[in-house]
Amino acid sequence: MKPEAATTTITDVARLAGVSSATVSRYFNGARVEKREAIEDAIAQLKYRPSIVARSLKTGRSGVIAVIVPDVKNDFFSAIVQGAESVATDDRMVLLVNTGDSREREEKALDQLLGRVDGVILAPLTEDEEIPSRFRELGLPLVFVDRVTTSGAGVSSVIADNAKGATLAANHLLDHGHSRIAMIGGPLGTTPGRFRAEGFRDALSARGVELSGDYFIESDFSEQGGYRSMEQLLRLDPPPTAVFTANNLMTLGALRLLRARGVVVPQEISIIGFDDIVTAELLSPPLTTIARDAFQQGALAMTLMTRLLDEGSTAFVEHSVVDVELIERSSCGPPGSDDSLISATRMFDSADAESIHKEKREK
Amino acid sequence: MKPEAATTTITDVARLAGVSSATVSRYFNGARVEKREAIEDAIAQLKYRPSIVARSLKTGRSGVIAVIVPDVKNDFFSAIVQGAESVATDDRMVLLVNTGDSREREEKALDQLLGRVDGVILAPLTEDEEIPSRFRELGLPLVFVDRVTTSGAGVSSVIADNAKGATLAANHLLDHGHSRIAMIGGPLGTTPGRFRAEGFRDALSARGVELSGDYFIESDFSEQGGYRSMEQLLRLDPPPTAVFTANNLMTLGALRLLRARGVVVPQEISIIGFDDIVTAELLSPPLTTIARDAFQQGALAMTLMTRLLDEGSTAFVEHSVVDVELIERSSCGPPGSDDSLISATRMFDSADAESIHKEKREK
DNA sequence: TTGTACGCGTTATCAT
DNA sequence: ATGATAACGCGTACAA
Numbered sequence: 014m015k016p017e018a019a020t021t022t023i024t025d026v027a028r029l030a031g032v033s034s035a036t037v038s039r040y041f042n043g044a045r046v047e048k049r050e051a052i053e054d055a056i057a058q059l060k061y062r063p064s065i066v067a068r069s070l071k072t073g074r075s076g077v078i079a080v081i082v083p084d085v086k087n088d089f090f091s092a093i094v095q096g097a098e099s100v101a102t103d104d105r106m107v108l109l110v111n112t113g114d115s116r117e118r119e120e121k122a123l124d125q126l127l128g129r130v131d132g133v134i135l136a137p138l139t140e141d142e143e144i145p146s147r148f149r150e151l152g153l154p155l156v157f158v159d160r161v162t163t164s165g166a167g168v169s170s171v172i173a174d175n176a177k178g179a180t181l182a183a184n185h186l187l188d189h190g191h192s193r194i195a196m197i198g199g200p201l202g203t204t205p206g207r208f209r210a211e212g213f214r215d216a217l218s219a220r221g222v223e224l225s226g227d228y229f230i231e232s233d234f235s236e237q238g239g240y241r242s243m244e245q246l247l248r249l250d251p252p253p254t255a256v257f258t259a260n261n262l263m264t265l266g267a268l269r270l271l272r273a274r275g276v277v278v279p280q281e282i283s284i285i286g287f288d289d290i291v292t293a294e295l296l297s298p299p300l301t302t303i304a305r306d307a308f309q310q311g312a313l314a315m316t317l318m319t320r321l322l323d324e325g326s327t328a329f330v331e332h333s334v335v336d337v338e339l340i341e342r343s344s345c346g347p348p349g350s351d352d353s354l355i356s357a358t359r360m361f362d363s364a365d366a367e368s369i370h371k372e373k374r375e376k
Numbered sequence: 377m378k379p380e381a382a383t384t385t386i387t388d389v390a391r392l393a394g395v396s397s398a399t400v401s402r403y404f405n406g407a408r409v410e411k412r413e414a415i416e417d418a419i420a421q422l423k424y425r426p427s428i429v430a431r432s433l434k435t436g437r438s439g440v441i442a443v444i445v446p447d448v449k450n451d452f453f454s455a456i457v458q459g460a461e462s463v464a465t466d467d468r469m470v471l472l473v474n475t476g477d478s479r480e481r482e483e484k485a486l487d488q489l490l491g492r493v494d495g496v497i498l499a500p501l502t503e504d505e506e507i508p509s510r511f512r513e514l515g516l517p518l519v520f521v522d523r524v525t526t527s528g529a530g531v532s533s534v535i536a537d538n539a540k541g542a543t544l545a546a547n548h549l550l551d552h553g554h555s556r557i558a559m560i561g562g563p564l565g566t567t568p569g570r571f572r573a574e575g576f577r578d579a580l581s582a583r584g585v586e587l588s589g590d591y592f593i594e595s596d597f598s599e600q601g602g603y604r605s606m607e608q609l610l611r612l613d614p615p616p617t618a619v620f621t622a623n624n625l626m627t628l629g630a631l632r633l634l635r636a637r638g639v640v641v642p643q644e645i646s647i648i649g650f651d652d653i654v655t656a657e658l659l660s661p662p663l664t665t666i667a668r669d670a671f672q673q674g675a676l677a678m679t680l681m682t683r684l685l686d687e688g689s690t691a692f693v694e695h696s697v698v699d700v701e702l703i704e705r706s707s708c709g710p711p712g713s714d715d716s717l718i719s720a721t722r723m724f725d726s727a728d729a730e731s732i733h734k735e736k737r738e739k
Numbered sequence: 740t741t742g743t744a745c746g747c748g749t750t751a752t753c754a755t
Numbered sequence: 756a757t758g759a760t761a762a763c764g765c766g767t768a769c770a771a
Contacts, residue, residue, distance in 0.1 A: 022748055033758045038750060047756065060513060065491050066438075067748035069429045070763050076488070085454045085472065094448055094474060106488050109448065109472035111457060125439070125469050128428050150423060268658055292653065295631055297660030385764055396742045401766055410740065430764035433747050 021059045029055040069129075076105050078132040078318060080158075080311075081122055085111040089261060089288050089307050090136065093158060096311025097134060102319060105131070112138065114235075127151055132322055134314045136160045139202040154321035158314040160204040169321065171313045171333040175205050178303040178337035179212030179257070182285045185301070185339060186255045187220050189283060190347050195228040195253035197242040197263050206234070209259045209287060228253055232263055239266025247274065254348035255283035261290050264300065279346035289340065299342035310335045384422045392418040432492075439468050441495040441681060443521075443674075444485055448474040452624060452651050452670050453499065456521060459674025460497060465682060468494070475501065477598075490514055495685055497677045499523045502565040517684035521677040523567040532684065534676045534696040538568050541666040541700035542575030542620070545648045548664070548702060549618045550583050552646060553710050558591040558616035560605040560626050569597070572622045572650060591616055595626055602629025610637065617711035618646035624653050627663065642709035652703065662705035673698045 027034040030051040040046045041063060055061070069075045080097055082090040098107050110126070112119040119138050126133065127147070132154035137144060140163045148155040148168075157170035186194050196213050199206030210231075214224045227249055232238035239258055243266065246253055258264040264286030271278060278284050278298055289304035290296070313333050320329065390397040393414040403409045404426060418424070432438045443460055445453040461470050473489070475482040482501050489496065490510070495517035500507060503526045511518040511531075520533035549557050559576050562569030573594075577587045590612055595601035602621055606629065609616055621627040627649030634641060641647050641661055652667035653659070676696050683692065 020748085023750095024748080034748090035750080035759080036757060039757085042750085045756075062491065062514075064433070064748050065488065066429055066433045067763090068750075070427070070433050070765090071748080071750045073763080075429075085448060085457055086451065088449065088451075091448045091454060095476070098474060098476065106473070106485065109474065110469070111461060111472065113458070113461065122469065125428070128425065151425075265655060265658070272658060290655065292628060292655045292659060295628070295635065295660065296655060296658050383764085386766095387764080397765080398742060398744095398767080399740085402741085405766085408740075427764050430747090431766075433749090433764080434766045436747080 020064070021061050023061070023063065025059055026052065026055045026061045029059060075129060075131055077108055077130045078105055078134065078315075078322075079108045079110060079126050079130045080134045081110045081112060081119070081126075082136045083112050083114045083119075083138055085109065087262060088291055089159075092307035093136075093311035093314070096308035096313075097315040097318075098311075099308070100312045100315045100319070105322075107315075114138065123147070127153060132156070132318050134158050134311075134318055137162050139200070140204055140207070141202060154318060156314050156317045156321065158310065167330055169317045169329075169331050169333075171310050171317065171335065172204060173305045173310065174334050174337050175208035176212035176215075178287055178305070179209045179259075180216040181337065181339045182257045182287065182303050183213050183216035184220075185285060185341070185345060186257065186283060187217070187222065189255070189345055191253075191255040191283065192222055193228070193251060193253045193255070193348070194222060194224070195230070195246050195249075195256040196224060197230050197232050197239055197246070197256060197258045197267060199232065199234040199259050199263070201231055203234075205287075206231075206259065213257055232259075234260045234262055236262045236266035236269070239263030240270045241266075243267035243270040247276070253282070255285070255345065258284065258286045261286060261288040261302075264288075264302070265290065268296070268300075278344050281349045283345040283348075285345055293340070294342055296344075298344050301342045301344045302340050303337050304340050305335050305337040383427070384424050386424070386426065388422055389415065389418045389424045392422065438492060438494055440471055440493045441468055441497065441678075441685075442471045442473055442489050442493045443497045444473045444475060444482070444489075445499045446475050446477045446482075446501055448472065450625060451654055452522075455670035456499075456674035456677070459671035459676075460678040460681075461674075462671070463675045463678045463682070468685075470678075477501065486510070490516060495519070495681050497521050497674075497681055500525050502563070503567055503570070504565060517681060519677050519680045519684065521673065530693055532680045532692075532694050532696075534673050534680065534698065535567060536668045536673065537697050537700050538571035539575035539578075541650055541668070542572045542622075543579040544700065544702045545620045545650065545666050546576050546579035547583075548648060548704075548708060549620065549646060550580070550585065552618070552708055554616075554618040554646065555585055556591075556614060556616045556618070556711070557585060557587070558593070558609050558612075558619040559587060560593050560595050560602055560609070560619060560621045560630060562595065562597040562622045562626070564594055566597075568650075569594075569622065576620055595622075597623045597625055599625045599629035599632070602626030603633045604629075606630035606633040610639070616645070618648070618708065621647065621649045624649060624651040624665075627651075627665070628653065631659070631663075641707050644712045646708040646711075648708055656703070657705055659707075661707050664705045664707045665703050666700050667703050668698050668700045 023034045023037050027037045032048055036046055037052055040049055040052050080094050084090055094109050101107050110122045112122055116138055134156045136159045142162050143164060144162055145165050145168050155168050157165055157168055159172055161170050198210040201207050201210060217224050230242040230245060232242045258267050276282055286300055286302040289302050293300040293302060317331060386397045386400050390400045395411055399409055400415055403412060403415050443457050447453055457472050464470050473485045475485055479501055497519045499522045505525050506527060507525055508528050508531050518531050520528055520531055522535055524533050561573040564570050564573060580587050593605040595605045621630050639645055649663055649665040652665050656663040656665060680694060
């Protein structure tokens with residue numbers, strides 16, 4: 014007597030209800046049916062549940078749309094997902110898949126998902142992937158969010174106004190009187206990494222400040238990357254008096270190193286981040302950032318997806334850009350005196366870099 | 377000339393390669409095949425991709441396991457997901473679905489997923505749901521994570537040692553000399569909500585302090601809930617000198633209200649949270665919390681799932697408990713003088729409650 | 740090792 | 756409105 018889920022099928026229901034399987038099928042699809050009570054009884058009695066796979070195979074649709082992001086742990090991406098869910102129509106469900114910044118896993122996810130979902134909202138790992146063509150071949154709707162690929166001109170997308178954000182950051186720092194300005198950037202192979210770097214460099218340059226080699230570090234959008242990059246920056250001679258950290262995680266890492274080193278913000282160094290952090294105003298000091306509405310960005314992406322789905326896949330292409338704004342709190346100030354910062358940071362060597370949890374406040 | 381994805385099937389490949397479809401099928405399943413080069417050529421030429429749905433329908437398996445959580449935006453849950461992914465075998469992919477704390481959406485997700493996945497790792501919304509039986513009927517492996525249902529005795533689970541955590545928190549506050557201790561708890565209908573409340577109450581009581589009615593607030597694990605509850609607590613006469621906030625989001629909300637009110641922690645009020653916050657040590661002041669390894673908790677859940685899948689669904693049941701620890705930072709101190717806190721909080725009325733972004737530091 | 744033939748559970752077509 | 760039946764694309768006895 015094995016409990017073997019001896020799947021009861023639509024035929025079983027039909028037989029018990031005294032109708033044909035076609036009628037039961039119609040019943041499920043909302044058609045008016047004569048003996049619907051008998052059918053409902055049979056369903057209840059047999060505890061019948063339609064097989065979604067069989068249905069998918071037959072109809073070619075699944076009612077699922079996937080959102081693929083590099084890192085669920087990053088608040089920004091989870092906000093995107095929530096935004097997408099908020100405007101998804103009731104007859105569709107959204108699945109989230111995390112690629113963990115791994116090309117291999119992104120590849121695998123795509124492989125597994127194609128044919129199983131009706132559409133994909135994707136934040137690609139890098140810009141050089143040949144993704145759009147695969148979707149075109151399958152006639153599967155695709156929307157890029159936050160990031161695009163270089164071959165993605167024909168693909169709808171929703172990205173942030175990265176250049177404007179970077180410009181805002183640059184001017185904010187400049188306005189405070191800084192000239193030794195550094196940037197911890199994301200991978201230049203990603204859309205936000207590239208545009209934020211270019212935008213920042215250009216904005217600085219427009220006001221006569223160059224972002225010299227040592228003052229720009231191409232990092233990886235991770236907290237550890239921010240931590241290490243900031244360490245590297247502090248070791249420069251002279252170190253920068255202000256730095257722009259190009260995403261939330263790197264900002265956190267940078268802040269962590271600063272705290273470990275006893276460097277006080279903004280007296281000794283000014284920090285401005287990109288992407289808001291949930292606890293930004295509770296930090297010490299409250300963090301000044303370039304923010305955008307990630308929730309809305311996700312919502313927009315899903316809206317485009319819905320149109321794609323409803324109007325036919327190849328119907329239209331739209332590139333949306335969501336606005337960014339500067340949220341001024343208190344992590345930026347005028348440049349401090351060089352001596353204090355330099356002497357404070359000289360006390361440490363790189364072996365100290367891994368003590369990420371060390372908490373010292375005394376200078 | 378419509379680009380209509382005129383799905384090429386295994387039969388097309390077979391024909392072009394000069395073999396039968398069965399052979400191509402076998403080729404895909406790793407069998408040794410005579411004309412495998414011809415097959416590979418045909419596949420490449422036709423750009424053939426096996427239909428995962430058809431395969432699923434036939435085999436009854438999908439190679440997918442779902443992780444269903446109430447709130448992806450909560451770092452704790454995303455850490456669980458990452459943990460689960462970290463130990464998932466290569467031939468399985470993990471999908472994340474967010475129920476957004478909505479019973480309806482949880483229900484829908486379950487409906488949509490059953491039959492489409494090989495297993496589910498679930499953090500149920502409340503304890504009173506009749507979920508296990510549905511899975512048993514389908515013979516579908518289920519593992520509870522972080523939360524269980526009361527009817528879930530026969531279901532493997534991985535939860536935190538909530539009672540111990542609550543006890544740690546209580547003793548920490550007591551050791552600092554507090555006696556007017558309050559708690560902002562989660563819904564008593566959830567596992568962590570219930571155990572943390574019971575544990576805290578018991579630990580207090582064991583040392584002669586009662587958690588009186590006004591001092592316990594059943595909130596909802598949300599940031600806004602924490603904000604409102606803290607507001608309510610401050611209005612009490614006398615207000616508590618210390619409070620235990622039962623999850624990360626509520627802690628944040630509480631902190632936010634405190635800052636808006638200009639109440640300084642820990643001088644005027646001590647705070648201890650449950651669940652670590654990524655930025656905990658960067659907060660002002662660095663937050664003391666009861667923490668656990670959420671990543672490991674997710675990993676454990678997936679490990680159980682893997683055993684369930686490999687050894688047969690009904691093979692075994694295991695209830696794991698992950699340890700918690702007190703991370704002492706600086707948000708707890710001795711009770712302050714009553715007068716300062718009371719007079720500070722009396723200046724505001726409830727209309728002020730919504731000004732969540734107000735940032736005042738002066739007292 | 741290979742091919743034939745059937746079935747997985749559902750929906751869609753075509754009569755009735 | 757209903758029934759019979761043919762797909763949907765694949766895996767797998769079974770026999771060769």
